[in-house]
Amino acid sequence: MVVMTSLVESSAEQQPDAAGRGRRDNPWLNPMLLSGLGVLALLFVTKWIAPLFVAKKEALIGAAANNMVPAWADPSVTHGFVANTGGHPLGTDGQGRDMLASMLIGIPQTLEVGLLGAGIGVAVGIVLGFTAGFFGGWIDAVIGTVTDVGIAIPGLAVLVVIASYVTDLGVVGLSLIMALFAWPIPTRVLRGQVLSMRERGYVALARLSGASSPSIMFREILPNMLPYIAATFAQTVSGVILAVTGLEALGLAPSRYPTLGSTISDALQGSAIFRGMWWWWGPPVIALLGIFLALLGVTLGLDRVANPRLRGKA
Structure with missing residues (x-):
């Protein structure tokens, strides 16, 4: 009876430790992945948070005085700037658009184009x-040839030509144009993974x-390739x-x-x-850097999910 009681007590003491180890051993809960997704989610929700702080019309041309300095800056240090009249914490650009409004509206729009494309x-x-990858043979040869051609085409040059003929692009239109050249690399990468997985035992059993x-x-194959x-x-x-x-930096993707x-x-x-005018170019550059670092964290985190040899590393 005493032995049974001690066993129950010891098992009860070990359950929290086992649960903690289970959470730590879950590859989907690695810090890289969680931090990257957290930053992206925080940036994306500005789409709904922005209207609480700024009006969308403030991001339009002529919404305020041009070249207004941030609220804490001195306009006398540089010729051509005007003092902040209030309501524009980051000042305005050379066309009178409020920089805070431009940032809060521009960040989710940039993410939407990237995610959709x-x-x-x-x-x-x-x-x-x-x-x-699954069928191989002539199907693989045809798709492989088309993919190689798509990779060889200078995508940016073609995008410049296409964008130069379009006078106004929304999020969807710009995403569709980006998607024209976004498929070859995923096709090549996923084909290689399918080639290796189609010889696995569970695929033979399914056949x-x-x-x-x-x-x-x-x-059968797709669920096992989700991390990739x-x-x-x-x-x-x-x-x-x-x-x-x-x-957009070249001025070839106009949007309202x-x-x-x-x-x-x-x-x-x-x-x-x-x-x-650091307040004009500094915030968008910092925002882009944050987006790319967050995406890098997501990629590294997913590498640890797909590769068991990386899971024990900090």
Whole structure:
């Protein structure tokens, strides 16, 4: 009886430790992944938080006086600036747009373009990559050739040509243009993973049980590739945001409301760096740096999910 009591007590004492180890051993709860997702979520929710602090019309041209300094700055130190009249903590740019409003509206718009463009590109990559890797043969040869051509095409040059003929681009239109060149890399990466996984034992068992090819691809292989797909998606989001920021910095992706890239473009056109207008170009650059670091954290965190050898590392 005493032995039984001591066993129960010892097992009760060990249960919290086991639960704690279970939480620590869960690869999806690694700090890199959680911190990256947390930063992205915090930046994205500014879409709903922004109206609580700024009016959307303040991000339009002519909303306030041009070249207004931030609330704590002295306008007398540099020629051409005007004093802050209140209500514009970060001042205004050379076209009278409130910088705080531009940031709070531009950050979620930039993320939306990246997420939507990458989502479409990765979705196409999943279909083509899985089809090429699973079936092989002439199907793999055709899809592989088309993918190689897509990778070889200078995407930014083509995007510049396309964007130069479009006078106004919304989030959806810009995302669709970005998706045109976002699918080849995911297709190549996922094809290679499917080639290795199609020889696994559970795939052979599924074939013996009479499962159809689509069922094997999307019910057997796909769940085991979620970490790879998620990491590919995070990397593609970075590429799309970088490409669209480059287009906007060149002034080739016009939009009524600002994004981070268009804000940087206006700063370049207004010689903000040479005029000392750090509040014009500094905040969007810092926001882009935060986005890229968050996406890097997500990618590294997903690498630890997919690769057991990395899970024990800090």
